[in-house]
Amino acid sequence: MKTCLLWFRNNLRISDNLPVHYAYQNFDQVIPVFLYPTTHTEHPTGSFAWGKAKHRFFDESILWLKNTLELDGSTLYVDTGSGSNVDRIQNLAARWNVDAIIGPDEPSFNEQQECIAIDHWASGRNVKTIWKEERTLFQQHELPFELADLPQSFTPFRKKVEKYATPAAVLPAPNITSLELDCHWEPTSDFSIPSNSAHPFHGGVASAWDRLDHYLWNTEYITTYKETRNGMLGPDFSSKFSAFLALGCISAREIYAEVKRFEHQVTSNESTYWLYFELLWREYFQWIARKHGRDLFLQGGLQPAKPRKNYREKHFQKWTDGTTGDPLVDANMVELATTGFMSNRGRQNVASYLVHDLHLDWRYGAAWFEAHLVDHDPASNYGNWLYIAGVGNDPRPFRKFNTKFQAERYDPEGRYVNTWLD
Ligand SMILES: Cc1cc2nc3c(=O)[nH]c(=O)nc-3n(C[C@H](O)[C@H](O)[C@H](O)COP(=O)(O)OP(=O)(O)OC[C@H]3O[C@@H](n4cnc5c(N)ncnc54)[C@H](O)[C@@H]3O)c2cc1C
Numbered sequence: 001m002k003t004c005l006l007w008f009r010n011n012l013r014i015s016d017n018l019p020v021h022y023a024y025q026n027f028d029q030v031i032p033v034f035l036y037p038t039t040h041t042e043h044p045t046g047s048f049a050w051g052k053a054k055h056r057f058f059d060e061s062i063l064w065l066k067n068t069l070e071l072d073g074s075t076l077y078v079d080t081g082s083g084s085n086v087d088r089i090q091n092l093a094a095r096w097n098v099d100a101i102i103g104p105d106e107p108s109f110n111e112q113q114e115c116i117a118i119d120h121w122a123s124g125r126n127v128k129t130i131w132k133e134e135r136t137l138f139q140q141h142e143l144p145f146e147l148a149d150l151p152q153s154f155t156p157f158r159k160k161v162e163k164y165a166t167p168a169a170v171l172p173a174p175n176i177t178s179l180e181l182d183c184h185w186e187p188t189s190d191f192s193i194p195s196n197s198a199h200p201f202h203g204g205v206a207s208a209w210d211r212l213d214h215y216l217w218n219t220e221y222i223t224t225y226k227e228t229r230n231g232m233l234g235p236d237f238s239s240k241f242s243a244f245l246a247l248g249c250i251s252a253r254e255i256y257a258e259v260k261r262f263e264h265q266v267t268s269n270e271s272t273y274w275l276y277f278e279l280l281w282r283e284y285f286q287w288i289a290r291k292h293g294r295d296l297f298l299q300g301g302l303q304p305a306k307p308r309k310n311y312r313e314k315h316f317q318k319w320t321d322g323t324t325g326d327p328l329v330d331a332n333m334v335e336l337a338t339t340g341f342m343s344n345r346g347r348q349n350v351a352s353y354l355v356h357d358l359h360l361d362w363r364y365g366a367a368w369f370e371a372h373l374v375d376h377d378p379a380s381n382y383g384n385w386l387y388i389a390g391v392g393n394d395p396r397p398f399r400k401f402n403t404k405f406q407a408e409r410y411d412p413e414g415r416y417v418n419t420w421l422d
Helices: 018-026 052-071 085-096 109-123 154-164 205-218 221-228 242-246 252-265 270-297 313-321 327-339 344-357 362-372 378-389 403-410 415-420
Strands: 003-008 029-035 040-043 046-049 077-079 100-104 128-132
Touching (some): 018 100, 018 128, 029 052, 029 085, 040 362, 046 362, 052 205, 052 362, 077 085, 085 109, 100 109, 221 270, 313 327, 313 344, 327 344, 327 362, 327 403, 327 415, 344 378, 362 378
Parallel strands (some): 003 029, 029 077
Antiparallel strands (some): 040 046
16 A cells, blocks of 8 residues: 655645645555644744734635545644654654655745755655646746746746747546544634725635636626736735635636636636736746745845845834835735735835835845735745845846835825725
């Protein structure tokens, strides 16, 4: 009887999930495991506690997976132990004497390092390790170029991908085999979603598909996405797929397939295309992360010269508290702290303000986002921060947003600012 440990990371779903598919197709006994993390985010001089909204969305996503596996007679072993992920996986693999460890091949540096360390441990013990890609629209071998030749900026990347590649069909959910294992994990988060939140969604796969049905099939809001996507107020100016994608409650390919089906069955226009365009931005950052590894998290990013590196605590605290005196920035930072979400327009403005107005080290801003965003994704977060700080792949010295002008343009009546500031 062949047994494997199936390690869920940020892929908290069953369908279109290659490691899950592989495990259930190739092993008699599958032990699904999730390592509950410390709810803190490290930054250069310490750590930030996670925001409550993020914590709740995270717990709900895990709970969906656990409940779903239990319906099929299995379970999710949620490990709440301490120590590094590598030690925890090794201990569990040894405890259950598994033949293999299977998990997602995530693109970011720390996650890659964990796989390498586990490979090393497993190689001397006759335990196989199998890491499978599931996070992106394309597998690495499906890209129309070698990773080393990843285009230097988004537009040539998009053009090549659009011309030479199409996302593969989604994988069906495998048959889950039963498993007897005791695990009594329960969510610990306590947070009520505020009534004015632009992100009033619960975590988990069912909620992801409800959101997709709402945005595409029920309201057809996708057909005006290109015109509304720069909004800041309410749930429907943009898709709000990001948090579900970040935790893997839905895959990028599943969204792509639904957009195509919608285009085929209802209508296709510039807006329906634009959702794919934005998914390609996400895709690009995933491949940048895989290619550049640790550099994504360094102050100088992908550039040789280091930018400004100040950390003035009082200035930073004003930014995090939303008390800088700039209404657009402050309203956005209050929204983030209150709801765990901020629009793309907001993120660009507050990030620019931190880097180009307050002259602070961008990594603190990125770490604050990491601790608070319900949709935190290392590749998208750190990739976007690098871009705004001017140390990404495509450096331009001044990606500075004029927040007064931006407020006049995107919040002319002050409705957004008044929602979040007294
Ligand atoms: C400083 C900064 C930090 C960011 N951090 C994150 C992050 O941690 N996680 C994250 O998912 N996005 C991040 N973004 C990108 C973007 O702001 C969010 O993806 C978007 O606001 C999520 O809302 P939505 O799902 O309604 O987006 P939509 O506008 O509906 O877009 C659809 C999807 O396309 C993708 N997408 C759109 N814009 C971007 C972009 N600029 N970069 C990467 N993917 C994009 C997302 O997966 C999104 O869900 C960041 C942007 C900035 C400027």
